[in-house]
Amino acid sequence: MPPFLRWPLVALALLFMMPVQALSVYDVIQLSQKNYSDQDIQALIQATNSAFKLQAEDVVQLKEMGLGEPLIQAMLKAAPVEAENHPAASVIDEQTHSEPPVPVAQKTIAGGRFDFEAFQEAESGSHHHNAVILAGVQLLVLRATGEFTSVAARADAVVKRLERAVSMGAGTFHATAAGGNHAVMFYARSADKPVSILQVSHREAHAYQKRSGRKVTPVLLAAYWSDLLSDYWSIAINKTAPNRLADVHDGEVLTALHQQWQTSRETTSAQLADAAQLLPRRQQQHLLRLASTVPHDFLINRTHLVKPP
Incomplete structure (x- = not known):
């Protein structure tokens, strides 16, 4: 089968197997461990408009887990668009929230x-x-x-x-x-x-x-x-x-x-x-x-x- 036909078909098949939502780093790791090829996973990343925010230590860890360089590069390129003038994620942290009224x-x-x-x-x-x-x-x-x-x-x-x-x-x-x-x-x-x-x-x-x-x-x-x-x-x-x-x-x-x-x-x-x-x-x-x-x-x-x- 020609590559230009194989990739869309693989992505379509995977989408039927998984929830239709953006992939997380965990999803990529799981697909890699299930022996899907880097090209197939890259096709799915594109099909789901997935984005990843990776740091240097994450790249090292992904390599240690067996992910190929082309796939890692694809994840690095799929970086999320940074929102401007918006507060950080709504997570309760002891530095930004007062203690509960009762000890x-x-x-x-x-x-x-x-x-x-x-x-x-x-x-x-x-x-x-x-x-x-x-x-x-x-x-x-x-x-x-x-x-x-x-x-x-x-x-x-x-x-x-x-x-x-x-x-x-x-x-x-x-x-x-x-x-x-x-x-x-x-x-x-x-x-x-x-x-x-x-x-x-x-x-x-x-x-x-x-x-x-x-x-x-x-x-x-x-x-x-x-x-x-x-x-x-x-x-x-x-x-x-x-x-x-x-x-x-x-x-x-x-x-x-x-x-x-x-x-x-x-x-x-x-x-x-x-x-x-x-x-x-x-x-x-x-x-x-x-x-x-x-x-x-x-x-x-x-x-x-x-x-x-």
């Missing part, structure tokens, strides 16, 4: 509150890692300073942002890549603007890769953290069964934790950590692995590519 740190969640603590692990050297915790349960481990002076300062900021998210009630977390920065955002059911929880750097992804024994990129880590936090949010705030990591082997323990918490919370002064302590030792180890590594069987799927509400 949210005093609100009890799952019998406790959000906090952070030092996380000791082998071969960390002089690096100080911190775990973000909820009611005594370690949620995730921070291993990079990001834009902060220390990991502890960053952990403190993450805790405050989660406390703000608590004040907004039920919701879910999603990964974003706005401006080339991979981040975890909280979307409350009762609010129009998302809350930025934390950003994911290449350094942090590399640290997780060393601990996880698998390839970990900022894209993957942001997607994983969004699922992990969503499941804990379901248990503690939404009061529903967790389901984002249900297909991951270690993630099955979150269902067990939810069931145990349904019973334990009836006890006065019970915390989520008490429910965790009642789980079998093997399941407690799974909880620790969820907080400190990215499971081998965790993959970016279609739910991570859908634009949050």
